[in-house]
Amino acid sequence: MPFDxxxxxAIGGILTGLVYGLMALGLSVIFGVVRVVNFAHGEMxxxxxxxxxxxxxxxxxDPLILLVPIAAVLFVFGYALQASLIxxxxxxxxxxxxxxxxxxxxxxxxxxxxVFGPDARSVQTSYSLDSFxxxxxxxxxxxxxxxxAAVVFALLLFGFFRFTLLGKAIRACADxxxxxxxxGLDVRRLYALTFGIGAACVGAAGTxxxxxxxxxxxxxxxxxxxxxxxxxxxxxxxxxxxLAGGVLIGVTEAMAGLLFTPSAKSMFVFAVLVLVLxxxxxxxxxxxxx
Amino acid sequence: xxxxxLGPASWRSGGLIAGLLAAALAAPWLxxxxxxxxxxxxxxxxxxxxxxxxxxxxxGQLSLGHAVYVGLGAYVAAALFTRFGIAPWIALLAxxxxxxxxxxxxxxxxxxxxxxxxxxxxxxxxxxxxxRVGFDHWDLVxxxxxxxxxxxxxxxxxxxxxxxxxxxxxxxxxxxxxxAFALCFALRRSRVGYFWLAIREDEQAARAAGVATFRYKxxxxxASAAVTSFAGVFxxxxxxxxxxxxxxxxSRSIEIILGPVIGxxxxxxxxxxGAFVLTGLAEALNAGxxxxxxxxxxAKQLLYGFCLLIVVVALPEGVWPPLARRLGVTGVGK
Amino acid sequence: xxxxxxxxxxxxxxxxLVAVDRVSFAVPRGIIFAVIGPNGAGKTTLFNMxxxxxxPDDGSITFDGEAIDRLPADEVCRRGIARTFQIVRPFPxxxxxxxxTIGALLHRRDVGAARxxxxxxxxxxxxxxxxxxxxxxLTLPDRKRLEVARALATEPQLLLxxxxxxxxxxxxxxxxxxxxxxLNLQSGLTVLLIEHVMRAVMALASRVLVLDHGxxxxxxxxxxxxxxxxxxxSYLGAEAP
Numbered sequence: 034m035p036f037d038x039x040x041x042x043a044i045g046g047i048l049t050g051l052v053y054g055l056m057a058l059g060l061s062v063i064f065g066v067v068r069v070v071n072f073a074h075g076e077m078x079x080x081x082x083x084x085x086x087x088x089x090x091x092x093x094x095d096p097l098i099l100l101v102p103i104a105a106v107l108f109v110f111g112y113a114l115q116a117s118l119i120x121x122x123x124x125x126x127x128x129x130x131x132x133x134x135x136x137x138x139x140x141x142x143x144x145x146x147x148v149f150g151p152d153a154r155s156v157q158t159s160y161s162l163d164s165f166x167x168x169x170x171x172x173x174x175x176x177x178x179x180x181x182a183a184v185v186f187a188l189l190l191f192g193f194f195r196f197t198l199l200g201k202a203i204r205a206c207a208d209x210x211x212x213x214x215x216x217g218l219d220v221r222r223l224y225a226l227t228f229g230i231g232a233a234c235v236g237a238a239g240t241x242x243x244x245x246x247x248x249x250x251x252x253x254x255x256x257x258x259x260x261x262x263x264x265x266x267x268x269x270x271x272x273x274x275x276l277a278g279g280v281l282i283g284v285t286e287a288m289a290g291l292l293f294t295p296s297a298k299s300m301f302v303f304a305v306l307v308l309v310l311x312x313x314x315x316x317x318x319x320x321x322x323x
Numbered sequence: 324x325x326x327x328x329l330g331p332a333s334w335r336s337g338g339l340i341a342g343l344l345a346a347a348l349a350a351p352w353l354x355x356x357x358x359x360x361x362x363x364x365x366x367x368x369x370x371x372x373x374x375x376x377x378x379x380x381x382x383g384q385l386s387l388g389h390a391v392y393v394g395l396g397a398y399v400a401a402a403l404f405t406r407f408g409i410a411p412w413i414a415l416l417a418x419x420x421x422x423x424x425x426x427x428x429x430x431x432x433x434x435x436x437x438x439x440x441x442x443x444x445x446x447x448x449x450x451x452x453x454x455r456v457g458f459d460h461w462d463l464v465x466x467x468x469x470x471x472x473x474x475x476x477x478x479x480x481x482x483x484x485x486x487x488x489x490x491x492x493x494x495x496x497x498x499x500x501x502x503a504f505a506l507c508f509a510l511r512r513s514r515v516g517y518f519w520l521a522i523r524e525d526e527q528a529a530r531a532a533g534v535a536t537f538r539y540k541x542x543x544x545x546a547s548a549a550v551t552s553f554a555g556v557f558x559x560x561x562x563x564x565x566x567x568x569x570x571x572x573x574s575r576s577i578e579i580i581l582g583p584v585i586g587x588x589x590x591x592x593x594x595x596x597g598a599f600v601l602t603g604l605a606e607a608l609n610a611g612x613x614x615x616x617x618x619x620x621x622a623k624q625l626l627y628g629f630c631l632l633i634v635v636v637a638l639p640e641g642v643w644p645p646l647a648r649r650l651g652v653t654g655v656g657k
Numbered sequence: 658x659x660x661x662x663x664x665x666x667x668x669x670x671x672x673x674l675v676a677v678d679r680v681s682f683a684v685p686r687g688i689i690f691a692v693i694g695p696n697g698a699g700k701t702t703l704f705n706m707x708x709x710x711x712x713p714d715d716g717s718i719t720f721d722g723e724a725i726d727r728l729p730a731d732e733v734c735r736r737g738i739a740r741t742f743q744i745v746r747p748f749p750x751x752x753x754x755x756x757x758t759i760g761a762l763l764h765r766r767d768v769g770a771a772r773x774x775x776x777x778x779x780x781x782x783x784x785x786x787x788x789x790x791x792x793x794x795l796t797l798p799d800r801k802r803l804e805v806a807r808a809l810a811t812e813p814q815l816l817l818x819x820x821x822x823x824x825x826x827x828x829x830x831x832x833x834x835x836x837x838x839x840l841n842l843q844s845g846l847t848v849l850l851i852e853h854v855m856r857a858v859m860a861l862a863s864r865v866l867v868l869d870h871g872x873x874x875x876x877x878x879x880x881x882x883x884x885x886x887x888x889x890x891s892y893l894g895a896e897a898p
Contacts, residue, residue, distance in 0.1 A: 070441045118636075125639070127440050128385050132584060133635045135387075139577065139628030146621035250621075254573045258452060261445045297460055303453045310438055310446065514762050514771075521759045524748035531708065531742070533734035533763035533811050 048180030050283020054276035055183040057263035059234030066207040072134035075256030076141040081239025104236035111232025116225040145250035153247040179241040268316025372582035372594030373503040374550035380589035382543035383523025388451030390575035396555025426548030455571035472563040485560035587641025667716035678871040694868035709733035739813035749793035760810030818850040
């Protein structure tokens with residue numbers, strides 16, 4: 034196969050990977066601060082995807098515009114979820130928290146299945162079939178927009194955590210729970226805020242994902258696993274790592290789909306997970322574990 | 324195993340077990356074919372849940388990909404039967420080592436490299452997914468088209484080849500469940516069982532007390548895998564068709580854990596009680612929906628999700644421990 | 658007479674912070690040896706290295722004539738060193754008796770025999786009446802004695818106690834001191850203890866090592882240590898015995 038094809042597919046993988054990375058970023062933020070492993074992460078992404086499909090069908094608004102309202106809706110959802118259901122579980126044993134989110138994941142997936150049915154839905158925008166061409170490189174316009182939006186959103190998030198007071202307060206909770214309490218931070222509210230932010234990432238990522246793939250309720254579990262592999266591969270506690278991991282997985286997936294059969298690409302994603310766990314358990318950009 | 328002084332709690336527990344056993348043995352004469360099938364499904368999940376309990380309830384290693392052992396057991400036994408006519412009981416000689424090997428690989432990867440807790444659970448999910456996709460593309464077992472066992476009309480039940488009517492299957496799974504219960508009862512009181520509990524409670528403290536944690540965690544995973552694999556063999560010969568998506572799918576793994584979690588992780592009666600509660604509720608739901616002429620795929624799973632949610636939030640020990648205390652039978656089924 | 662435990666130039670660094678700096682000492686068989694020092698002096702790190710919870714960066718640790726510095730914690734316990742934790746770690750959901758039985762099962766195959774040994778130890782440590790209770794329901798002093806019981810069940814030659822008196826009232830401290838003295842005298846158990854509670858150190862130890870900022874500042878009999886000016890300056894300060 035000509036080299037161009039590999040390059041095109043790889044670039045497409047990078048762009049899709051950036052969107053995956055944004056989704057995983059949400060997971061990383063939630064885990065990094067609240068220390069809860071969000072097993073319903075992929076399912077929340079699927080909610081966002083369905084919202085995008087619905088709103089597009091109803092109002093014909095471009096997903097790039099829907100990005101903001103959907104992220105906001107998911108933010109509220111995440112905030113409410115943490116504040117009401119998950120907060121009491123922060124001090125419960127790990128597997129208890131995990132099972133709570135497993136339950137939520139099951140509920141979300143099957144509620145979506147009942148409401149929307151198992152068939153795939155998609156969004157056809159005016160630029161769905163467009164592509165950009167630079168010499169011999171051809172890239173889907175949709176992927177470019179999606180990847181670009183993901184990067185912008187991620188940069189905004191970096192900025193928030195780095196430069197705003199609220200962002201620093203959240204990082205304080207992550208570093209030292211008791212210390213944060215002692216200096217008077219309302220940790221529970223900050224946790225809810227963080228979960229909301231993580232959910233907003235998922236909302237944005239999900240909206241972007243409808244530009245590049247079809248939507249079914251069963252995507253939930255697949256994306257949860259994907260998000261976890263990305264976070265582990267990229268490095269726990271590293272926001273840049275989530276994006277880097279996303280790109281790695283996006284490229285792996287794309288190349289595997291090209292070189293082998295498309296339906297087998299998740300096997301390679303899994304292989305990446307095993308390799309990372311074996312040889313670099315802290316991930317690409319993660320801090321070394323004790 | 325020492326017999327402790329038989330107090331009233333022991334008498335009540337013994338009575339409970341004896342009563343249940345008697346009812347179970349008489350079941351085929353008491354219920355119709357449909358309900359018998361429901362009981363078979365209940366016992367199937369009670370068995371698989373008990374097997375899962377060995378690893379998660381006793382040793383504290385959370386497995387969310389247990390379907391991989393069921394699937395391996397099912398496919399190995401089915402393939403050996405359809406290609407070489409090998410009886411399922413002989414096939415166990417291949418099924419069990421394969422399942423144990425798979426468990427050993429997962430265990431080694433995880434325990435050697437310090438993958439614990441939630442990350443271990445994710446690793447188990449990944450393995451099940453890997454198997455699902457792998458078998459979906461493996462022509463030797465018909466890939467996604469499915470592997471089918473020949474079903475002929477048999478004049479009489481063939482226990483050796485596991486061909487026959489529901490009553491035969493019922494007694495097979497009942498026997499398996501009883502044996503699994505007995506096995507777990509014995510394990511819990513054995514030296515291995517104590518070490519597993521220590522590991523579950525506090526692995527570092529267990530090491531400080533001399534427990535060889537790596538070795539015993541491996542034993543737990545491999546034992547659990549071996550016991551679970553028989554469920555796969557049963558599945559293959561009862562349903563007579565295997566699809567990778569059905570057998571290895573994440574829903575299967577979740578179904579396996581629901582019984583023990585709802586019944587009570589780490590208890591002996593938990594998986595059985597949980598299986599009864601869940602399947603009972605599911606059947607009630609189906610009947611309710613049918614009465615309204617509705618057919619909602621996903622309704623059963625949704626119900627399961629809510630049951631799990633309620634138990635995790637309100638009954639963290641599961642349904643069995645509070646019930647046991649009410650019945651005055653604590654200490655034996657724990 | 659060779660020492661039961663000897664450390665030679667043992668060091669441990671955590672990313673630039675030197676927690677333990679070339680510490681050497683020897684613990685003869687049958688004595689009670691105390692390690693004292695201000696907080697952050699490296700005492701628990703030292704214990705963790707001896708017990709196999711973390712390997713030293715430099716130096717060697719010898720127990721009963723064999724090097725143990727690279728061994729994992731469970732192997733070290735099998736060789737005869739048992740430890741307690743600064744923050745007690747019983748097996749919470751298991752009964753008091755089960756907790757100690759697990760320790761006893763290290764050197765016994767038969768569960769029944771292990772239980773009997775556990776019960777004997779529980780009697781010794783005044784916990785027999787609580788044996789059916791889940792460990793999580795015990796008070797702090799009881800939990801401390803439970804940890805000691807569990808450690809003893811592994812039939813150690815050397816017992817490492819990490820601030821076992823912390824949080825105990827004076828009467829409870831005296832009780833624990835009495836138990837440890839009895840164990841030392843009757844079964845020749847060698848004890849290495851980290852302690853802040855000077856009352857216990859003076860009552861129990863025949864030899865004391867003082868650690869400050871990771872280095873060994875002084876070693877000797879308790880009476881000498883207490884009068885050593887360097888020690889007084891770094892640690893004892895206002896608390897004159």
